[in-house]
Amino acid sequence: xxxxxxxLRISGVNVRKCMRCGKCSGTCxxxxxxxxxxxxxVYMVESGDIEPLLNSDSLYKCLSCFACVERCPRGxxxxxxxxxxxxxxxRQKGNNHLKAENVPELLDDxxxxxxxxxxxRKFTK
Amino acid sequence: MxxxxxxxxxxxxxxxxxxxxxxxxxxxxxxxxxxxxxWQCCGGVxxxxxxxxxxxxxxxxxxxxxxxxxxxxxxLCSACHNVLKQVxxxxxxxxxxxxxxxxxxxxxxxxxxxxxxxxxxxxxRDVIGFDKLKEKVVNxxxxxxxxxxxxxxxxxPGKVMQMDNPENPKIMEDFIRAIGAEPVxxxxxxxxxxxxxxxxxxEAAAKRRNAxxxxxxxxxxxxxxxxxxxxxxxxNKNDSDVPVYYFTELxxxxxxxxxx
Ligand code: SF4
Ligand code: SF4
Ligand code: SF4
Ligand code: SF4
Numbered sequence: 001x002x003x004x005x006x007x008l009r010i011s012g013v014n015v016r017k018c019m020r021c022g023k024c025s026g027t028c029x030x031x032x033x034x035x036x037x038x039x040x041x042v043y044m045v046e047s048g049d050i051e052p053l054l055n056s057d058s059l060y061k062c063l064s065c066f067a068c069v070e071r072c073p074r075g076x077x078x079x080x081x082x083x084x085x086x087x088x089x090x091r092q093k094g095n096n097h098l099k100a101e102n103v104p105e106l107l108d109d110x111x112x113x114x115x116x117x118x119x120x121r122k123f124t125k
Numbered sequence: 126m127x128x129x130x131x132x133x134x135x136x137x138x139x140x141x142x143x144x145x146x147x148x149x150x151x152x153x154x155x156x157x158x159x160x161x162x163x164w165q166c167c168g169g170v171x172x173x174x175x176x177x178x179x180x181x182x183x184x185x186x187x188x189x190x191x192x193x194x195x196x197x198x199x200x201l202c203s204a205c206h207n208v209l210k211q212v213x214x215x216x217x218x219x220x221x222x223x224x225x226x227x228x229x230x231x232x233x234x235x236x237x238x239x240x241x242x243x244x245x246x247x248x249x250r251d252v253i254g255f256d257k258l259k260e261k262v263v264n265x266x267x268x269x270x271x272x273x274x275x276x277x278x279x280x281x282p283g284k285v286m287q288m289d290n291p292e293n294p295k296i297m298e299d300f301i302r303a304i305g306a307e308p309v310x311x312x313x314x315x316x317x318x319x320x321x322x323x324x325x326x327x328e329a330a331a332k333r334r335n336a337x338x339x340x341x342x343x344x345x346x347x348x349x350x351x352x353x354x355x356x357x358x359x360x361n362k363n364d365s366d367v368p369v370y371y372f373t374e375l376x377x378x379x380x381x382x383x384x385x
Contacts, residue, residue, distance in 0.1 A: 029319065063277070113139065
């Protein structure tokens with residue numbers, strides 16, 4: 001299936017509703033960490049420019065904080081587009097972002113289970 | 126009053142205090158949290174994708190269990206609350222997800238989003254009432270300036286979570302007043318602390334957490350309170366040295382049951 005169709009189907013988002021006001025990117029706490037910002041995810045998916053997104057580290061900088069979802073004046077829900085592209089990336093064979101063998105060195109005595117399970121859910125398939 | 130209770134994996138381990146002080150406080154306030162049987166971890170983050178069904182099933186099982194008991198389902202961890210509530214909303218409003226989840230689970234009775242998911246703070250506000258809570262306080266935290274930290278998960282998406290005004294909430298501030306302390310309003314109270322990347326992007330997590338803590342301390346907060354073990358973990362390392370507590374610990378202290 002066409003990549004764009006796949007992302008639209010997984011996300012359930014209507015990217016054509018976006019009016020490119022940039023509010024989602026303005027409120028995104030990971031703005032400085034992302035080469036592509038939420039409004040760019042929406043626009044690039046709309047224009048079928050998916051490959052750069054699939055290969056971008058920005059996929060793993062999104063905090064799933066729902067700020068962009070809450071504050072988009074058009075109800076576009078950009079976080080769902082970011083998540084759909086991330087899933088499309090990690091579902092490719094051998095493309096897990098987090099490798100189990102690298103995890104122990106990332107832990108400390110206080111690391112909550114929540115952090116581990118959510119990282120695996122977000123970054124692996 | 127008996128509630129079904131979903132503690133979540135972290136409250137059984139690194140966040141035992143969040144759970145223990147909640148149970149002690151509930152007892153003092155006259156309600157019971159009855160842990161549902163055989164619950165499984167909700168996964169810690171709501172699966173937003175339309176085609177993710179398997180990752181939603183542990184939440185659906187918990188929701189269906191509470192329905193079978195005929196009870197509301199109480200949560201404490203902000204993340205569990207967010208996941209269960211958003212999955213419940215899917216079961217209520219998304220026919221495709223509802224059908225596929227029910228096909229997998231083959232429950233005796235179809236689950237269609239009937240359970241009411243309520244956060245412990247909402248029990249305090251809507252069932253006990255903050256006025257009544259105030260009357261039960263024996264050790265008021267008089268004069269303490271406390272910054273409520275909502276983070277992201279309790280409030281957003283506001284349409285689904287429906288706990289409070291997502292941009293100007295007051296439930297935690299009202300809680301702080303009820304236990305005799307003084308709430309501190311500061312701009313970052315509902316902005317994300319960066320907890321979700323604390324595993325593999327420690328620098329980004331530090332930047333976010335320090336922005337939150339310095340915002341609170343800039344408004345003269347002596348301490349912060351949270352309902353989320355991940356916020357606790359991340360915020361605890363803040364450079365402004367603002368101490369962070371679970372709201373349930375302060376509640377138990379105010380009710381005089383902390384050392385029970
Ligand atoms: S906030 Fe909404 S409408 Fe504005 S750019 Fe972002 S997605 Fe588009
Ligand atoms: S959900 Fe992701 S993209 Fe949206 S504001 Fe939060 S971090 Fe940015
Ligand atoms: S949110 Fe976290 S603590 Fe709560 S159950 Fe899910 S993973 Fe475990
Ligand atoms: S980043 Fe902090 S505030 Fe946002 S959800 Fe995660 S832990 Fe809670």
